[in-house]
Amino acid sequence: MTEQAGNLEQVQAVAEATPAAWVKTELARHSQRPYPMDFIESIFTDFSEIHGDRAFGDDAAMACGMARFHGEEVMVIGNLKGRTVKERIERKFGSPDPEGYRKALRAMKIAEKFGRPVFTFIDLAGANPGIGAEERGQAEAIARNLIEMSRLRVPLIATITGEGGSGGALALAVADRVLILENAIYSVISPEGCASIMWRDASKRAQAAEALKVTAQDVKSLGCVDDIVPEPVGGAQANPEEAAQLIDEKLRWHFNEIKALPLEEMLQRRYEKFRNIAQFYTT
Amino acid sequence: MSWFKRQEYKIENEGEKTVRTEGLWIKCDSCDQVIFKADLEANLHVCPKCGHHFRISARTRIDLLLEPGYEIVDTELKSTDPLKFSDLKSYKSRLKKAQKDTGLNDAILNAVGKLGDHEIVLSVMEYAFIGGSMGAVVGETIARAVDRAYESRKPLIIVAASGGARMMEGIVSLMQLAKISAALGRLDDEKIPFISILTDPTTGGVTASFAMLGDLNIAEPNALIGFAGPRVIEQTIRQKLPEGFQRSEFLLEHGFLDAVVNRKEMKSYLSRALDFMKQPSQDKVAG
Ligand SMILES: [Zn+2]
Numbered sequence: 001m002t003e004q005a006g007n008l009e010q011v012q013a014v015a016e017a018t019p020a021a022w023v024k025t026e027l028a029r030h031s032q033r034p035y036p037m038d039f040i041e042s043i044f045t046d047f048s049e050i051h052g053d054r055a056f057g058d059d060a061a062m063a064c065g066m067a068r069f070h071g072e073e074v075m076v077i078g079n080l081k082g083r084t085v086k087e088r089i090e091r092k093f094g095s096p097d098p099e100g101y102r103k104a105l106r107a108m109k110i111a112e113k114f115g116r117p118v119f120t121f122i123d124l125a126g127a128n129p130g131i132g133a134e135e136r137g138q139a140e141a142i143a144r145n146l147i148e149m150s151r152l153r154v155p156l157i158a159t160i161t162g163e164g165g166s167g168g169a170l171a172l173a174v175a176d177r178v179l180i181l182e183n184a185i186y187s188v189i190s191p192e193g194c195a196s197i198m199w200r201d202a203s204k205r206a207q208a209a210e211a212l213k214v215t216a217q218d219v220k221s222l223g224c225v226d227d228i229v230p231e232p233v234g235g236a237q238a239n240p241e242e243a244a245q246l247i248d249e250k251l252r253w254h255f256n257e258i259k260a261l262p263l264e265e266m267l268q269r270r271y272e273k274f275r276n277i278a279q280f281y282t283t
Numbered sequence: 284m285s286w287f288k289r290q291e292y293k294i295e296n297e298g299e300k301t302v303r304t305e306g307l308w309i310k311c312d313s314c315d316q317v318i319f320k321a322d323l324e325a326n327l328h329v330c331p332k333c334g335h336h337f338r339i340s341a342r343t344r345i346d347l348l349l350e351p352g353y354e355i356v357d358t359e360l361k362s363t364d365p366l367k368f369s370d371l372k373s374y375k376s377r378l379k380k381a382q383k384d385t386g387l388n389d390a391i392l393n394a395v396g397k398l399g400d401h402e403i404v405l406s407v408m409e410y411a412f413i414g415g416s417m418g419a420v421v422g423e424t425i426a427r428a429v430d431r432a433y434e435s436r437k438p439l440i441i442v443a444a445s446g447g448a449r450m451m452e453g454i455v456s457l458m459q460l461a462k463i464s465a466a467l468g469r470l471d472d473e474k475i476p477f478i479s480i481l482t483d484p485t486t487g488g489v490t491a492s493f494a495m496l497g498d499l500n501i502a503e504p505n506a507l508i509g510f511a512g513p514r515v516i517e518q519t520i521r522q523k524l525p526e527g528f529q530r531s532e533f534l535l536e537h538g539f540l541d542a543v544v545n546r547k548e549m550k551s552y553l554s555r556a557l558d559f560m561k562q563p564s565q566d567k568v569a570g
Contacts, residue, residue: 134509144495148468166448187454278455
C-alpha cells in the first residue's frame with residue numbers, strides 16, 4: 001500500500017468514526033453557543049420577566065416574560081442554561097423541573113387571555129430527572145403542556161436553538177411553526193442514552209446519533225419540524241449577532257404568515273399538522 | 284371498602300387460553316410462592332397469595348373489560364422503519380420477532396364494545412411487543428381510537444403499558460406524544476369522557492402524554508409509573524431510590540392519580556365513573 005493510500009484510508013476512518021450527526025451534536029452543545037436568553041435579548045425588546053408557577057416555586061431553568069417583537073406585544077419563553085459552573089448547577093444545566101413547565105404554561109395562558117402571540121426558545125438535553133421532579137409530576141406537567149399548546153388560541157412559534165431533548169423539548173414545541181437552527185438537534189433520546197441502552201456502551205454515542213437521525217436536516221426531511229434557520233459560517237457561536245439576525249428574519253416571516261390566518265383556521269391547521277405528523281406506516 | 288354499594292359485573296375470561304405448554308405451575312414474582320396456573324387465571328392473573336398483579340396481554344385485558352361480542356378494529360397498520368434503524372440488530376428484525384411472538388402488528392389493540400351498559404372505545408397497549416414502546420403505528424392507532432370516540436361520542440378508555448417512546452423510530456416516535464395529545468384536546472373540548480388506566484409499567488413519553496391526561500387517571504396497584512426510568516434517576520443523583528418510589532401508591536400520595544384500583548374491581552369502578560360522565564343530553568337521545 002502506498003503512503004498516500006494509507007493516509008486516505010486514515011482520513012476516511014476518522015470521517016467514519018465521527019459521523020456528521022455527531023459533529024452537529026457537538027456544535028449544538030458547543031460551550032460558546034448562544035443560549036435561548038442570548039437570542040431573546042438580541043431579538044426582542046422590553047423583556048419583563050414573570051416568575052413562578054403559583055403552585056410550588058420558580059424554576060431557575062425556565063424564563064418567561066412579556067416582551068416586544070418589532071414593537072408588538074408578545075410572550076417569550078426560553079429555558080436557561082447558565083455559563084458559569086455556579087449558574088449551570090443552579091439552572092440544572094438547562095433542564096426544567098415540573099414547575100418550569102407549569103410556569104411556561106401559565107405564561108402562555110396569560111398570553112392567550114390578552115391575545116398575545118407566544119415565542120418559545122429551546123436548548124435543553126431533557127426535562128430534569130430526579131426524585132423531586134417525579135414527586136411533583138414531571139410527566140403530568142409535560143403532558144399538560146402538549147394538550148394545552150395544541151389548542152392555545154394565539155399564534156405559537158417554537159425555535160430549537162441547540163439541543164431539542166425529547167419530551168422536555170416537545171413540551172415547549174407544540175406550535176404553529178417549529179423552527180430549528182441549522183446545527184441544532186432534535187431527538188427522542190440523547191445519543192449517549194440510546195448508545196447505552198441499544199449498544200450497551202455509551203461510547204457508541206456517535207453511531208447512535210447517526211442512527212437516531214437527530215440533525216436539523218434529518219428531522220426536517222422526516223416532516224417533524226417546519227423550517228431550518230441558517231447559521232453563520234462555522235456555527236452560531238462564531239457570530240452570535242448574525243445568528244440572532246437570521247433567527248429574527250425567519251421569525252418575522254413565519255409570524256406574518258400565521259397572523260394572516262383567521263384564528264379558527266390557524267387552530268385547525270395546527271391541529272391537523274400534529275394529528276397527521278410522522279405517519280410512517282403501511283396499511 | 285367503599286361506603287356506597289358498587290354494581291357488580293361478572294367478568295368473562297374466554298379469550299385466555301388455558302392450555303399451556305410450559306407447565307401448570309408458576310412462581311409469583313412478588314411473594315415467590317408457587318401458584319397453580321389455573322388458579323392464577325381464574326383470579327384475573329392476580330396472585331391469590333399476595334395480590335401481586337401479573338402483567339397481562341392486551342387481548343386478555345380487553346376480555347376482562349369488555350362484554351363478549353366486542354370488535355377489534357384498526358389492526359392494519361405496520362411500521363415502515365422510518366429511520367432504517369439498526370443497532371446490534373436491525374429494527375426490522377426486532378419488529379418481525381415481536382410480530383411473530385405476539386401475533387400483533389404492533390404494541391397496540393383497539394376495540395369497540397360494551398363495558399357493562401356503556402358503549403366505549405378501548406385502546407390497550409401490548410407490553411410484550413418491544414416493551415410496549417410507542418412508534419408511528421402505536422401513535423396513529425391510539426389517535427384513531429381517539430377519533431372514533433370523537434366521531435361516535437363514545438367514552439374512550441386507554442390502558443397504558445409501556446416503556447415509553449420507541450427509540451428505533453427516533454423523532455418520529457416523539458411526535459406521537461404531540462399527535463395523541465392534540466387529538467385528546469379535541470375530545471376534551473367536546474366533553475367526551477376519557478379515562479386513562481396505567482398498568483405496570485407506564486414510563487417515559489407515554490406517561491408524559493396521554494396516560495396523564497385522563498379525566499380520571501386510574502392505576503393498578505404497585506405499577507411502576509414515572510417519567511424518567513428509575514435507573515436514569517439513580518445514575519443522575521447517585522443515590523438509591525426510596526422504597527415504593529414511582530409506584531402507583533406513590534403517585535396517588537403525590538396527587539397524580541385519582542385512584543388505585545384492584546384488577547377485580549376495575550370494571551365496576553369504570554362503569555360507575557362512566558355513569559357519572561354520561562351527559563344528560565345523551566340520556567335524552569337514548570330515550
Ligand atoms: Zn404472590
